Amino acid sequence: MFVGDSMTIGSTGDFTWRHRMWQHLNATSGDPYRIVGPRRALHDPATGDASSSAYADPGFPEEARRHLAGWGEGWLHMAPLIGEAVRRYEADTLLVSLGLIDLGFYTNAEQTAENVRRFVAGARQAAPHVRAVLMPVIPNVRATTDAAFGAQCARFNELLAKAVAELSLPGSPLLLASEPDGWDIERATYDGTHPSERGEHLLAGAFAQAMHQAWGVGGPYRADAMAGAAVPAR
Numbered sequence: 001m002f003v004g005d006s007m008t009i010g011s012t013g014d015f016t017w018r019h020r021m022w023q024h025l026n027a028t029s030g031d032p033y034r035i036v037g038p039r040r041a042l043h044d045p046a047t048g049d050a051s052s053s054a055y056a057d058p059g060f061p062e063e064a065r066r067h068l069a070g071w072g073e074g075w076l077h078m079a080p081l082i083g084e085a086v087r088r089y090e091a092d093t094l095l096v097s098l099g100l101i102d103l104g105f106y107t108n109a110e111q112t113a114e115n116v117r118r119f120v121a122g123a124r125q126a127a128p129h130v131r132a133v134l135m136p137v138i139p140n141v142r143a144t145t146d147a148a149f150g151a152q153c154a155r156f157n158e159l160l161a162k163a164v165a166e167l168s169l170p171g172s173p174l175l176l177a178s179e180p181d182g183w184d185i186e187r188a189t190y191d192g193t194h195p196s197e198r199g200e201h202l203l204a205g206a207f208a209q210a211m212h213q214a215w216g217v218g219g220p221y222r223a224d225a226m227a228g229a230a231v232p233a234r
Helices: 017-028 075-089 100-106 109-126 141-145 147-167 197-215
Strands: 002-004 042-044 049-052 093-097 131-135 174-176
Touching: 017 197, 075 100, 075 109, 093 197, 100 109, 100 147, 109 131, 109 147, 131 197, 141 147, 147 174, 174 197
Parallel strands: 002 093, 093 131, 131 174
Antiparallel strands: 042 049
């Protein structure tokens, strides 16, 4: 299950990094898998809500579009929802990218880290053996111009690493993904925050690398192999 904010749900006309991950798993995973979640739509800038089905790839199958992501939603919003989503859709692996919106509008670094812990507890209450890969906050253009906000992003990432180390269990492992290698605001985003096509590949690659190295899921991520790939849904 993909869990995230605007960088994960994507907007009308995007491929999304979820699409890139679907392609990657189809190309490299030797085991069957399902993508699960309560939502399927993209954010529609014209209406301001999650009502768009206009993915850049119209062949992106409905069953692979599932997610738990929302424009303007963060750890604060997902912590109360994750338990029911995991239980209802029988998720066993969570790929989570949250935090930027929390720090920008809702909670400070310490409060956001507490919501991470609430999120993990809720997921485990629904599925004691659930595992998760957590992405640190990737600083956006605001973090480069607002020193206080940049410091909050850095502080949260320290607390997130601490939470992952403390909460990870042998039967319910947590992984801290690395910030995507080669991420730069000019090329990896289209507006200083949201991923461009290059950024989508970098995000998917960071999650793929964590899962492959720690759990043997899939294989090394190859953006060149994903570009234009036509693979069947699973």
